[in-house]
Amino acid sequence: MDILDYDNFAETCLEELKILQDKFKDKYDVDWYDNWFYNQSTGLLTFSTGDQELNFKYFDVGSFSEKSNTWKWSWDNDSTLDNVKEKVNIVKEFGQTSNFSKLTNGYFASNEFEAWEFVAIAAKLTNGIGVYRPVSDRQLKLFFVVTEFVDNETAKNIKDKYVECGSHNYRRRAFVCKHLNHKTKVGFEEAFETFEDMELLEDDDFQAWCDECEVVRRTEDGWNDKSMEFADIKVVCEKCYFEIKELNLGHR
Numbered sequence: 430m431d432i433l434d435y436d437n438f439a440e441t442c443l444e445e446l447k448i449l450q451d452k453f454k455d456k457y458d459v460d461w462y463d464n465w466f467y468n469q470s471t472g473l474l475t476f477s478t479g480d481q482e483l484n485f486k487y488f489d490v491g492s493f494s495e496k497s498n499t500w501k502w503s504w505d506n507d508s509t510l511d512n513v514k515e516k517v518n519i520v521k522e523f524g525q526t527s528n529f530s531k532l533t534n535g536y537f538a539s540n541e542f543e544a545w546e547f548v549a550i551a552a553k554l555t556n557g558i559g560v561y562r563p564v565s566d567r568q569l570k571l572f573f574v575v576t577e578f579v580d581n582e583t584a585k586n587i588k589d590k591y592v593e594c595g596s597h598n599y600r601r602r603a604f605v606c607k608h609l610n611h612k613t614k615v616g617f618e619e620a621f622e623t624f625e626d627m628e629l630l631e632d633d634d635f636q637a638w639c640d641e642c643e644v645v646r647r648t649e650d651g652w653n654d655k656s657m658e659f660a661d662i663k664v665v666c667e668k669c670y671f672e673i674k675e676l677n678l679g680h681r
Contacts, residue, residue, distance in 0.1 A: 505535025
């Protein structure tokens with residue numbers, strides 16, 4: 430059995446990436462758009478000009494620091510959300526099988542050329558449709574693999590499930606009655622049993638209300654205009670939802 434050589438493999442991946450990237454740009458013309466925005470919570474990379482949008486699913490491969498000349502894989506970065514770094518574990522597992530230390534060490538001295546090798550390898554191993562490096566003034570350069578095109582209607586439905594929170598950035602939305610808060614215990618009733626980071630069905634949302642609302646709901650034999658008016662439902666982020674739940678139920 431032939432032993433795979435890292436340098437030859439990385440070089441091949443770079444050559445394939447050049448072809449892949451040309452096809453990606455020819456098909457989607459991402460350079461035409463004035464703005465770009467990525468959201469770890471939704472896992473969407475969005476390009477826009479005016480009211481025109483182009484959306485993709487992506488995952489974060491890692492980052493290269495020009496200041497320290499180091500590379501950090503996203504799986505080793507606690508500030509990167511799990512949903513946009515899960516796929517990079519495929520690279521790590523391949524590195525373990527092939528005994529390629531650069532694919533298994535989380536953080537080490539490197540250079541930008543190697544960073545492009547890493548993203549090329551990630552694109553190959555995950556069947557990405559292209560790659561993207563967000564351009565900013567920071568000395569930290571991020572490297573993404575684009576995995577699939579997302580039509581605007583689907584992207585809107587995904588984005589509508591999220592809300593911007595002053596404390597927790599962008600998180601999935603949740604609905605609670607006006608009486609639930611971060612300071613006082615008022616009871617906690619849920620539409621269904623929940624836990625943090627759980628996957629929700631397409632039509633489901635986190636929903637909770639207090640003991641008083643539950644009394645009114647039962648008196649009214651369910652949710653109606655009167656019980657809904659009493660609850661006066663408000664939107665919070667998922668993280669706030671579980672902080673409020675913890676306050677009221679006192680367990681994790």
